[in-house]
Amino acid sequence: MSDEQIRDDQLSRIRIDQKAFQHLLEDKKELIQNAQIFMDYIFSFMPEKNFVIVLTDEKANILKVAGGQTLMQLCNDEMRFLEGTCWMKEGVGKTAISEAINTGMPAKLCGEDHPMSVHQSWSCYAAPIVDADGMLQGVLCLTENTRQENPNALGMVIASAKGIENQIKNMDKAIKLKEQLKYQSAIVENMSDGFLTIDQYGKLTYINRKGAELLALDQHTCIGKHVGDLVPFKPIILEVLETGKGYTDREYVLENLKGKKMHLLKTAMPIKDEQGELVGVIDIFKEIKQIKKMINSMVGAQATFSFGDILGNSQALRECIQKSKVAAQSLSSVLIQGESGTGKELFAHAIHRESQRSEGPFVAINCAAIPKELIESELFGYAAGAFTGGVKGGRPGKFELAHGGTIFLDEIGDMPLNIQAKLLRVLQDKKIVRVGGDTVFDVDVRIVAATNRSLYNDCTKGLFRWDIYYRLNVLSIQLPPLRERECDVRLLADFFVQKIAGREQKNIQGIDTRVYEMLKGHHWPGNVRELENVMEQAVNLCDAEQILPEHLPAFITRESAPVEAKPDLNFYLRPLEDVEKETILKALAYTNGNVSRTAKLLNVSRNTLYNKMQKYDAVSTVNAGE
Ligand SMILES: Nc1ncnc2c1ncn2[C@@H]1O[C@H](COP(=O)(O)OP(=O)(O)OP(=O)(O)O)[C@@H](O)[C@H]1O
Numbered sequence: 087m088s089d090e091q092i093r094d095d096q097l098s099r100i101r102i103d104q105k106a107f108q109h110l111l112e113d114k115k116e117l118i119q120n121a122q123i124f125m126d127y128i129f130s131f132m133p134e135k136n137f138v139i140v141l142t143d144e145k146a147n148i149l150k151v152a153g154g155q156t157l158m159q160l161c162n163d164e165m166r167f168l169e170g171t172c173w174m175k176e177g178v179g180k181t182a183i184s185e186a187i188n189t190g191m192p193a194k195l196c197g198e199d200h201p202m203s204v205h206q207s208w209s210c211y212a213a214p215i216v217d218a219d220g221m222l223q224g225v226l227c228l229t230e231n232t233r234q235e236n237p238n239a240l241g242m243v244i245a246s247a248k249g250i251e252n253q254i255k256n257m258d259k260a261i262k263l264k265e266q267l268k269y270q271s272a273i274v275e276n277m278s279d280g281f282l283t284i285d286q287y288g289k290l291t292y293i294n295r296k297g298a299e300l301l302a303l304d305q306h307t308c309i310g311k312h313v314g315d316l317v318p319f320k321p322i323i324l325e326v327l328e329t330g331k332g333y334t335d336r337e338y339v340l341e342n343l344k345g346k347k348m349h350l351l352k353t354a355m356p357i358k359d360e361q362g363e364l365v366g367v368i369d370i371f372k373e374i375k376q377i378k379k380m381i382n383s384m385v386g387a388q389a390t391f392s393f394g395d396i397l398g399n400s401q402a403l404r405e406c407i408q409k410s411k412v413a414a415q416s417l418s419s420v421l422i423q424g425e426s427g428t429g430k431e432l433f434a435h436a437i438h439r440e441s442q443r444s445e446g447p448f449v450a451i452n453c454a455a456i457p458k459e460l461i462e463s464e465l466f467g468y469a470a471g472a473f474t475g476g477v478k479g480g481r482p483g484k485f486e487l488a489h490g491g492t493i494f495l496d497e498i499g500d501m502p503l504n505i506q507a508k509l510l511r512v513l514q515d516k517k518i519v520r521v522g523g524d525t526v527f528d529v530d531v532r533i534v535a536a537t538n539r540s541l542y543n544d545c546t547k548g549l550f551r552w553d554i555y556y557r558l559n560v561l562s563i564q565l566p567p568l569r570e571r572e573c574d575v576r577l578l579a580d581f582f583v584q585k586i587a588g589r590e591q592k593n594i595q596g597i598d599t600r601v602y603e604m605l606k607g608h609h610w611p612g613n614v615r616e617l618e619n620v621m622e623q624a625v626n627l628c629d630a631e632q633i634l635p636e637h638l639p640a641f642i643t644r645e646s647a648p649v650e651a652k653p654d655l656n657f658y659l660r661p662l663e664d665v666e667k668e669t670i671l672k673a674l675a676y677t678n679g680n681v682s683r684t685a686k687l688l689n690v691s692r693n694t695l696y697n698k699m700q701k702y703d704a705v706s707t708v709n710a711g712e
Pocket residue numbers: 395396397398424425426427428429430431432433496537538614615618691692693694
């Protein structure tokens with residue numbers, strides 16, 4: 087076979103399918119781009135251009151050929167050294183390219199080192215190109231005629247291959263960084279908090295969408311401007327630039343560009359470079375109302391009962407429900423009065439649920455259950471540093487937390503007079519000032535108050551302010567005691583037995599008629615709460631299919647028992663208060679001073695018990711954990 091035939095035969099074996107080659111070029115785009123820079127560079131500083139330089143992939147497929155025109159032609163004529171050919175196919179023999187691929191090292195093959203006669207007039211210098219993970223990506227190979235050997239050729243190829251490797255690594259890093267930045271900016275852009283950064287000169291370098299919305303700025307045109315020129319107040323982050331000290335979760339009230347008053351919680355952090363020099367500040371801010379919403383949903387500041395949960399067919403109760411439904415539609419304050427356990431809290435829930443602000447929070451506070459010295463800060467919050475021991479950053483009170491909803495002031499009759507004065511301001515102006523602070527906060531809160539005392543009597547005795555009484559009493563609901571609505575006793579007793587038996591998984595079908603009679607005969611000083619407790623006790627004791635008289639507590643069965651002999655009154659009679667005090671102390675001793683358990687034992691509310699304990703100086707017996 088002639089040399090020409092050998093060459094053509096070889097070409098037909100080493101040529102890659104055109105389509106496959108196009109795919110390969112696409113796959114290796116990055117490598118080709120980076121190698122091209124170095125191939126051009128070598129080409130530019132060798133004026134004789136008496137060489138050919140090729141780039142192959144890791145399987146010896148030639149991706150790119152460059153070189154002097156004459157030499158390229160010669161190379162083609164003698165070796166078919168062409169783009170789109172593979173130089174590791176069978177029959178090609180050992181080449182510098184195959185050596186570099188097989189050993190992973192630079193390789194040099196000159197003249198007769200080549201096994202193929204058609205290659206023997208050429209000297210080839212090849213160096214592998216690897217990526218950041220050490221994986222072979224390709225080979226750079228310089229080929230020249232043996233007559234014009236260049237002693238620096240191998241060094242030049244190795245240096246260029248290294249250069250390409252670095253270029254690829256940098257490119258990979260840049261791509262990864264870009265990806266990372268894309269994610270980071272997506273996170274920051276979609277944050278529900280406002281986020282901005284300034285440089286060391288106070289110029290805005292970045293602001294996210296929420297931040298621009300809160301401060302009423304144009305997100306794009308404000309970049310590069312000094313923050314002091316962008317907002318109508320002295321930006322607090324400039325202090326961080328001055329002091330180098332950041333802060334966490336501080337409250338600020340400011341006006342944005344549109345004049346809207348914003349109550350924000352802010353965190354600012356200084357950014358320092360590797361030398362510890364301050365280069366900027368990060369500022370993260372959110373509206374307090376967002377936090378209050380979260381607090382309310384976490385602490386369950388929601389009304390759980392609706393009018394559907396209030397049972398009773400008596401005329402008096404139906405009228406109360408009717409009146410409360412009307413009250414729910416109004417924005418005026420509501421005063422619910424009634425004995426302990428008549429359902430005042432239940433009505434307060436239902437009024438909120440039926441009102442237009444039912445989506446807002448329902449915040450309840452029991453004025454009798456909080457020590458007098460703490461009521462003010464509980465209701466109105468306190469400013470930063472108001473008292474030693476207080477949370478450094480201050481705290482909002484129940485009125486602020488109830489913004490947009492309803493506040494239920496239970497046992498309002500127990501509110502101290504000095505706090506009543508502050509309450510008047512809320513009722514009149516809908517504004518509050520935190521304890522120890524001077525910032526005025528607007529609060530949009532509907533007040534529902536309740537008491538089991540006669541507020542009117544308290545006013546006449548100077549214990550309650552008339553002005554507040556009149557303001558609260560705009561809509562007044564007087565809940566009837568249970569003893570005055572006999573027909574509800576049966577209904578409620580059935581309901582409680584069903585509810586408690588279901589909860590306790592007891593199969594109790596109903597209530598014996600004698601039990602109804604006994605229940606009707608009781609005076610119910612603890613009202614519905616007392617009835618609920620009695621039925622709970624009965625369900626627990628019941629081992630039959632019906633609640634029978636023997637399941638009722640003795641104080642109820644005794645009331646309906648026939649009186650056999652008149653007791654010796656002189657022996658039995660003692661002042662009622664003495665008996666009450668003794669009973670309370672005994673019960674407290676029995677429960678180790680646990681107020682909740684004692685209240686349950688005595689069938690009274692915690693508040694009623696607490697009031698009586700204060701009256702009888704028994705508060706010191708309370709368990710410390712209470
Ligand atoms: N009409 C009613 N229907 C169903 N349950 C009722 C009714 N009235 C009261 N209750 C239940 O009785 C218990 C006491 O009710 P609630 O706490 O509302 O009374 P209160 O008047 O606020 O008591 P206190 O003055 O002691 O705080 C609760 O468990 C409540 O669900």
